[in-house]
Structures are given as C-alpha cells and as structure tokens.
Amino acid sequence: MPDTATARDRLADARVYLCTDARRRQGDLAEFLDAVLAGGVDIVQLRDKGMEAAEELEHLEIFADACARHGKLLAVNDRADVAHAAGADVLHLGQGDLPVPAARAILGDDILIGRSTHAEPEAAAAAVQEGVDYFCTGPCWPTPTKPGRHAPGLGLVRYTAALGTDRPWFAIGGIDLGNLDEVLAAGARRVVVVRAITEADDPGAAAGELAKRLRHV
Numbered sequence: 001m002p003d004t005a006t007a008r009d010r011l012a013d014a015r016v017y018l019c020t021d022a023r024r025r026q027g028d029l030a031e032f033l034d035a036v037l038a039g040g041v042d043i044v045q046l047r048d049k050g051m052e053a054a055e056e057l058e059h060l061e062i063f064a065d066a067c068a069r070h071g072k073l074l075a076v077n078d079r080a081d082v083a084h085a086a087g088a089d090v091l092h093l094g095q096g097d098l099p100v101p102a103a104r105a106i107l108g109d110d111i112l113i114g115r116s117t118h119a120e121p122e123a124a125a126a127a128v129q130e131g132v133d134y135f136c137t138g139p140c141w142p143t144p145t146k147p148g149r150h151a152p153g154l155g156l157v158r159y160t161a162a163l164g165t166d167r168p169w170f171a172i173g174g175i176d177l178g179n180l181d182e183v184l185a186a187g188a189r190r191v192v193v194v195r196a197i198t199e200a201d202d203p204g205a206a207a208g209e210l211a212k213r214l215r216h217v
C-alpha cells in the first residue's frame with residue numbers, strides 16, 4: 001500500500017484481521033506485534049475483555065506504535081471513548097454494543113466502524129447499514145475464544161457471499177490454516193482470527209501463511 005493510502009483503502013485491501021489480548025506484555029508484546037504485522041496481518045485489534053480503560057489505553061500505545069511502523073490499521077473493541085483516546089483507525093461493535101449511529105455521533109466519519117453478525121438478517125442489515133464500513137460473520141465453528149456464542153457455521157458465510165455486497169466482510173470463529181480452504185470454498189475472502197496466530201509456535205509465519213493463501217485465491 002502506498003503511504004498516501006487512506007484507512008478505507010487499507011480496509012479494502014485487508015485480508016487478515018487479528019484480535020489479540022495483551023497477555024504478551026511490554027517488550028514481548030511489541031516483538032509479537034512486529035512479527036505478525038510484518039508477516040501479513042492487515043488489521044490488529046486489542047481484545048481484552050477484562051481490561052479497564054486506563055490499562056487498555058496504555059497497551060494501545062504499544063499497538064499504535066507497531067501499526068504506525070508497519071502502515072497497518074489499529075482497531076479497538078467495544079469502546080468509542082477508548083478508540084477516540086487511542087487515535088484508533090477502527091472501532092469494532094457487536095450486536096449488544098453501542099449502536100452504530102451513537103458511535104458515529106461520538107467519533108465522526110473518519111474512523112472505520114465494524115459490526116459483528118451471527119445470523120442471516122444481521123448480515124443482510126450490516127451489508128447496507130449506513131455508517132458500517134465492514135462486518136464479520138460467524139462463528140464458523142464453536143470457539144473457546146467466545147464461549148457461549150452459538151456458531152451459525154459456514155452456512156452464514158455462504159449466505160453472506162451470496163449477498164454479493166461490495167462492503168468488506170470477514171469470516172470469524174475457529175478459523176485456522178487447517179480449515180481455511182473450507183472457509184474459502186464457502187466464499188469468504190477475508191478472515192478474523194485469534195488463536196490461529198496467537199497460539200501458533202511461530203505467529204509471524206502463521207500470519208504470513210494465512211495472508212499468502214488469502215491473497216492467492
């Protein structure tokens with residue numbers, strides 16, 4: 001991507017979106033982020049559900065520095081105030097989070113807003129809702145990363161692909177290098193992962209392999 005690319009240009013080009021907590025603290029965290037961003041992650045989100053805002057902001061400084069070094073997008077989960085304070089490129093909102101118009105009223109038009117969807121009507125709505133820049137469909141498989149969330153499976157991915165929307169959308173939930181071909185065959189061209197990268201022996205290599213396969217479909 002050229003240096004002049006906007007956040008929306010970068011989103012349009014994105015294939016691999018990583019959500020990670022901040023268990024890998026300080027120096028180790030920066031090293032981890034450098035490896036995965038150099039490897040092929042296009043968007044990185046700090047997703048640490050138990051963390052209070054002040055601690056989240058502290059960690060986000062490390063994320064923001066890493067994203068700036070690599071020209072990649074920084075995403076914040078759930079909280080518009082934290083996204084604003086961190087200067088994030090992206091705010092991700094689930095069905096139970098702040099409604100998109102409320103987030104837009106706080107943040108304006110420059111930030112990208114993403115939305116989670118878990119059922120066909122939610123995906124169809126997110127594909128056209130004003131103020132939404134991208135959406136995610138899943139979980140494709142039940143996942144310990146989001147306990148208790150019913151998995152609509154690859155049927156929702158097939159449904160979303162059939163919408164033929166121009167809006168970027170990502171498959172999420174239980175995706176790894178072993179089942180990526182099934183996700184691709186269902187019609188997804190972008191994925192969100194947690195464990196496939198954070199729990200890999202070599203996170204940078206895992207990011208690279210995911211990116212390579214998604215970019216050569």
Ligand SMILES: Cc1ncc(COP(=O)(O)OP(=O)(O)O)c(N)n1
Pocket residue numbers: 017019045047049077078092093094095096097114115116136146172192
């Ligand atoms: C990129 C991305 N996609 C989906 C989610 C899940 O959001 P949500 O359904 O609000 O669940 P929590 O992550 O908040 O537990 C996400 N965070 N990021």
Ligand SMILES: Cc1ncsc1CCOP(=O)(O)O
Pocket residue numbers: 019138139143144145146149172173174175192193194195196
């Ligand atoms: C946050 C979230 N929302 C739906 S599935 C999921 C977690 C996906 O994690 P993993 O890639 O480890 O299965």
Ligand SMILES: [Mg+2]
Pocket residue numbers: 077078092093094097
């Ligand atoms: Mg949420």
